[in-house]
Every structure is written in C-alpha cells, then in structure tokens.
Amino acid sequence: MYDILIKNGRVIDGSGTPWFYGDIAVSGGKIVKISRPIRETAWRIIDVRGNIVCPGFIDIHSHSDLALLVNPLAESKVRQGVTLEVGGNCGHSPAPVTDRWEEDLKRELKINYGLKLQWRGFGEFLDIIQTRGISVNYASLVGHEAVRKCVLGYRNTRPSAEDLHKMGDMVSNAMKQGAFGISTGLIYPPGSYADTDEIIFLAGIAGNCGGYYATHMRDEGDHLLEAVKEAVLIGERAGIPVQISHHKAVGKPNWGKVKDSLALMEEARERGIDVTCDQYPYTAASTNLSSIIPDRFHDGGSGELIRKLKDPQIRKELKKEITREQLNKGGWAVIFISSVGCSKNKWLEGKNLEEIGKALSKDPCDAALELIIEEKDRVEMIRFGMDEGDIRCVMKHRLTMIGSDGSARANYGVLGTGKPHPRSYGTFARVLGRYVREEKVLTLEEAVKKMTGLPAWRLGIKDRGLLKEGNWADITVFDPGKIEDTATYFEPHRYARGILYVIVNGRLVIDEGEHTGELSGMVLRKNQKRVQII
Incomplete structure (x- = not known):
C-alpha cells in the first residue's frame, strides 16, 4: 500500500x-x-x-527569503510547479546580521512585511523558516552585500586585512551552517564598492566549502562582456563554479551581445572553469528605483542618499547625469513604478515616469527623485530594455537554467499589494506555454531539464531534480496543452494555469x-x- x-x-x-x-x-x-x-x-x-x-521545478534564482516568513504557502511559486526556492541571491541574504545594519533590517521587516527580527546568524534564519513551516523546499546562498554591511556598513571603502578576514569568517560560518555558496549584486551599493580581489577572496572560502558563486554582474549593458570576463576570472582565481544570474543584454545598442557572452562562457568551460547561467523569460527587469542613481551617491546608505537628493547643487549635477544615462536606455517611458509605500502615491503604481511627469507637470527625473525622497527610498520599478530574440538565444543555450528572479507572492494579504513583475507568478508556466508549446524554442524535455536536473546539479543535490527511485518525491504534474502564465505587468497577481x-x-x-x-x-x-x- x-x-x-x-x-x-x-x-x-x-x-x-x-x-x-x-x-x-x-x-x-x-x-x-x-x-x-x-x-x-x-x-x-x-x-x-x-x-x-x-520533477518539481527548482527556482535557481529566487528572492523569497522574507516572503516565506510572511506567507509560508508560497502561493505564486508552487502554483506554477516550483518545489524548491533558492534564495540569498544578488548579494542579498537576510543573514548574517550585526549592529552595523540591524536597525535598517528591522525597519525593512516592520514596514514591508510586519515582521520582527528574530535572528542574527545564517543558521538561525534557516532554523526559523523550518520551524514555522513552508509549502516548498528552501535553500540559500550567503549574500556578499549582507556580509559587507556586517563589517563595513554602507561605506564606499576598501576593507582592511582585518575587515576582510572578518568577512571571510562570516562566509565560512554561513557555509558551515548550510549555505550553498555566495552571491554578489555588483550593481547594488554597498556590494558594488567591492573590487575583484575582495570577491575572489570571499568566493574562494565558499568554494573551499563546496559552494558555488552566483553573480548579478557589474554590468548587463554597455560593459556586459567585461562583466562576464570578471565573473570568469573570479571563478578561475577562487576555484569555484560560477552561476551568472538572470543573463541578459540591457539597452537596444547592446542587443545581440548575448551571443558573445555565451561564447565567453563556453570558452571558459574549455579552460576548465565551470560557468553556467540562468534566465527569466521577460523583456523587463525589476529593482529599486534608486538604482538609476550612480553608486557614489549611495555612500552612507539610504538616509545619506536622501540628504544628498535634497541638496540643490548635488541634485543639479545628479539630474544631468541620470537624464543623459536614461536617454541612452530608452527614455523615461520604459520605467514603470511597481510598488510604493505611501497610500497617497498608490495611483502611481503601473504608470511610467513619462506619464507621471506629465501628470505632475514635472520633469520625469525630478518626479523620480522626489518620489525616492518622499518614500524614503522604498520604491520598486519595472524597466523594459531586453530583446525578445536575445531571450530565445539565451534560453536555447545548453548552459542556461530557468530562474524567476522573483519572490513568492499571493493574490491576497501583504504579498498581494502593488504591481510587481509578473515573473513571480508566471516564469515556469510561461516557458512551457509560450516558448515550448507555441514557439517551439525548446522541447518539453529540454525545458524540464533546465528547471529540474540542471539546477539540482548546480546546487550539488543528488536526491532531487530527477524522477528516480530513492529520490525525494518532489513532483509536478501539468497539462502541456493548457499550461500558461496569466500574470501581466498591469495585472500581475494572477496564478498560472495548467498545473494539476x-x-x-x-x-x-x-x-x-x-x-x-x-x-x-x-x-x-x-x-x-x-x-x-x-
């Protein structure tokens, strides 16, 4: 029986x-x-x-860490067949925590999720998730940004030898407590303040513990190829497998570069460097609106950034630089506001900055900067900038896995607010419906491997990701003729169809x-x- x-x-x-x-x-x-x-x-x-x-799908690039504490049912993910969420990506992990960034994390937890900080160590965070219970499996990387904030705070500075060893000890402890590797977010301050040698040192520690290095690279646009070369160099010098996160080329002048970046990965593998990548199947990205502001203005954290934005002279210099950069990336109409905190600004959600500027009779850049000030740097955006042909090219490549780059959400409660990127609800169903059934970019077998066996291999998990006697029973059943994503940019809180x-x-x-x-x-x-x- x-x-x-x-x-x-x-x-x-x-x-x-x-x-x-x-x-x-x-x-x-x-x-x-x-x-x-x-x-x-x-x-x-x-x-x-x-x-x-x-096999149940493995979301190799997820941001569900805190969302699973808010709602352990992981509704938007499990309803598209996901059975394992891999968190701690892009340098962001909720642990470890020290006094240097404890207050900021407490504020984020309270304002965004209604949670209290009940952990400091990496293992403590994992213990809390397991004790509370979750509907999906969860694994995590330790975030370089978290480690750096623990030791250096938000300062734009090089670590001393003592600082670097403190950071190394934190990475080592996280690995001993269960981390699967280390991640970086090299476009996000203070992680972006790290030089290559700092990353090599810390990645080497994770590699010695059997982990891998996942990176949101320094650039996914004009300097995409240089960023891939840096990621490969880190893997080579640190002796660690490399996972290039959400691989893409941003900005029309850079479309087509993914052929060269993928070739760089293959060349690295020929030299014995283990490099792979993951991808979400959409032409828009999503992150904090303040990422449009150059790194040097973020030195000191959000409070210091807002002080600078209020300074007329700094604001004038900053506006000129941002406007020039944004014109190269498609203008203000490609940036949509997806989430704000203040109720009076909720009408902005789902509108682009060009529309918002006209509605407020303001320059779009001024509208963006004033919104960042008013919301205390808690504004999420969706920015269009990728090419559909590039998506197909990356998806077909043998080194590519599928990852949502989104968090578990629900169409109710705290996780059902705003207009988040639809990838949180539709990534895996979209690949199977649009790119397998309709466009035949992949076969069913190829797509499933990119969602199961391949990410399980990257994680080093032998008893999941494959339907095999003796393996854990993480299983998804779907109707190949009906599976589809229903979430859109304007109505994102819609569950996928076809998962039985x-x-x-x-x-x-x-x-x-x-x-x-x-x-x-x-x-x-x-x-x-x-x-x-x-």
Whole structure:
C-alpha cells in the first residue's frame, strides 16, 4: 500500500532524455517505484491521463527569503510547479546580521512585511523558516552585500586585512551552517564598492566549502562582456563554479551581445572553469528605483542618499547625469513604478515616469527623485530594455537554467499589494506555454531539464531534480496543452494555469489545481557532493 500512486503519465525525468509512459509510486516522502504498470494499490491513486509528470521545478534564482516568513504557502511559486526556492541571491541574504545594519533590517521587516527580527546568524534564519513551516523546499546562498554591511556598513571603502578576514569568517560560518555558496549584486551599493580581489577572496572560502558563486554582474549593458570576463576570472582565481544570474543584454545598442557572452562562457568551460547561467523569460527587469542613481551617491546608505537628493547643487549635477544615462536606455517611458509605500502615491503604481511627469507637470527625473525622497527610498520599478530574440538565444543555450528572479507572492494579504513583475507568478508556466508549446524554442524535455536536473546539479543535490527511485518525491504534474502564465505587468497577481498536482516531499500541496495548505517543505543545507550531468 503506497501513499500516492500516479498512473498513466508521460514521464519526463529531468535528465533531458525522451519522455515515456509510466506510473510512479510514493511512500515515506520518497519515490519508491517507477514502472508501467504498477499493480499495487495506494491510499491515493491519481490517474493523470497522459499529462506530463516531471520533477518539481527548482527556482535557481529566487528572492523569497522574507516572503516565506510572511506567507509560508508560497502561493505564486508552487502554483506554477516550483518545489524548491533558492534564495540569498544578488548579494542579498537576510543573514548574517550585526549592529552595523540591524536597525535598517528591522525597519525593512516592520514596514514591508510586519515582521520582527528574530535572528542574527545564517543558521538561525534557516532554523526559523523550518520551524514555522513552508509549502516548498528552501535553500540559500550567503549574500556578499549582507556580509559587507556586517563589517563595513554602507561605506564606499576598501576593507582592511582585518575587515576582510572578518568577512571571510562570516562566509565560512554561513557555509558551515548550510549555505550553498555566495552571491554578489555588483550593481547594488554597498556590494558594488567591492573590487575583484575582495570577491575572489570571499568566493574562494565558499568554494573551499563546496559552494558555488552566483553573480548579478557589474554590468548587463554597455560593459556586459567585461562583466562576464570578471565573473570568469573570479571563478578561475577562487576555484569555484560560477552561476551568472538572470543573463541578459540591457539597452537596444547592446542587443545581440548575448551571443558573445555565451561564447565567453563556453570558452571558459574549455579552460576548465565551470560557468553556467540562468534566465527569466521577460523583456523587463525589476529593482529599486534608486538604482538609476550612480553608486557614489549611495555612500552612507539610504538616509545619506536622501540628504544628498535634497541638496540643490548635488541634485543639479545628479539630474544631468541620470537624464543623459536614461536617454541612452530608452527614455523615461520604459520605467514603470511597481510598488510604493505611501497610500497617497498608490495611483502611481503601473504608470511610467513619462506619464507621471506629465501628470505632475514635472520633469520625469525630478518626479523620480522626489518620489525616492518622499518614500524614503522604498520604491520598486519595472524597466523594459531586453530583446525578445536575445531571450530565445539565451534560453536555447545548453548552459542556461530557468530562474524567476522573483519572490513568492499571493493574490491576497501583504504579498498581494502593488504591481510587481509578473515573473513571480508566471516564469515556469510561461516557458512551457509560450516558448515550448507555441514557439517551439525548446522541447518539453529540454525545458524540464533546465528547471529540474540542471539546477539540482548546480546546487550539488543528488536526491532531487530527477524522477528516480530513492529520490525525494518532489513532483509536478501539468497539462502541456493548457499550461500558461496569466500574470501581466498591469495585472500581475494572477496564478498560472495548467498545473494539476504538485507533491513536495511526498505530500500533495497542489491537488487538482488548488492549494491544500500542506507545509511539507524542508530547509535544505549544503552537505552533498556535486554530480555531473552536462
């Protein structure tokens, strides 16, 4: 008597091999038998009638760290088939924490999520998530920015030898406590203040502990190729595998460069440097509005930035520089406000800065800077700038995995506010619906591998990501003819369609398309050797 028996499915095992008809039996949280037919019975028999049965999707680039504390159901992710969220990306991890940035984190938790800070160490944060319970599995990287803020705060300065070793000890401790590697966000101050040698030193520590290096590179536009070369250099000098995050080329003059950047990755692999990348399938990015402001003005943190923005002389210099830069990136109409904190500014959500400038009778740059001041640097934006042809090119490449670069959300509560990027709701369904079924950029087997077996290999997890007897039963069942993303930039809080069942560690979390409320997810900690599948 099995716990769950899935019958008559078209099985895609996550390795890239062709699908086959088969039944899958689950007991004790594990896959115990894959065969056709399985004649024994089970407490729950699910006849999937020729739909696709595959490993649960692994979101290799997620920002769900704090969202899982707000709403452990992970609605927007599990409803598109995700069973494992990988957090701590782009240099941002909620831990470790020291006095240097504790107050800022407390303020963020309270204002954005209504949470209290209850941890300081990396392992403590993982413990809290596991204790509260989650519907998906969770793994995390340690963020370079978090480590730097712990030691240096928000200062634009080079660390002393003592400072660097303090940071190294924090990375080492995080790795011992379960981190899967280290991440950087080299366009975000104070992470952007680090030079290459600093990153090599810290990445080397993570690499010695068996981790990988995920990087939001210094540039994804005019200097894309130089940024890829830096990422490769860090991997080579630190002796660590490299994951280039959300790979893309931003700005029309840079469209087409991804062919050269992908070639650089292949060349690096020929030299023995393990480099791969991930991608979300949209032509717009999303981040904080203050990222339009050059790095040097961020020295000292948000409070100091706002003081500078109020200084007429600095404002004049800054406005000229930002305006020139933004004209090169498509003007103000490509930037949409996705989230604000003040109720009186809610009308701005979903509108672009050109529209907002006209409505307020202000220059769009002035409108943006004044909004940053009024909202105390808590404004999120969506910015268009990528080419659809580049998306297909990157997606087809053998080194590319799929990652949302979004957080788990819901169409209710705190996580249902604003107009966030639709990638949080639709990434995996969009790949399977638009790019597999409609445009045939990938086969089903290729797409599933990029969402399962390949990211599991990058993480070094041997017992997930593949449908294999003895592996954990993280399983997604979807209708290949109906799966699609429904979230849009203007109506983003819409769940994906076509996901029929999602099993996490042997328990049904999505049953006939509906969330069961199960909190069967686990916090995963780095403790396994890497396996090779590419």
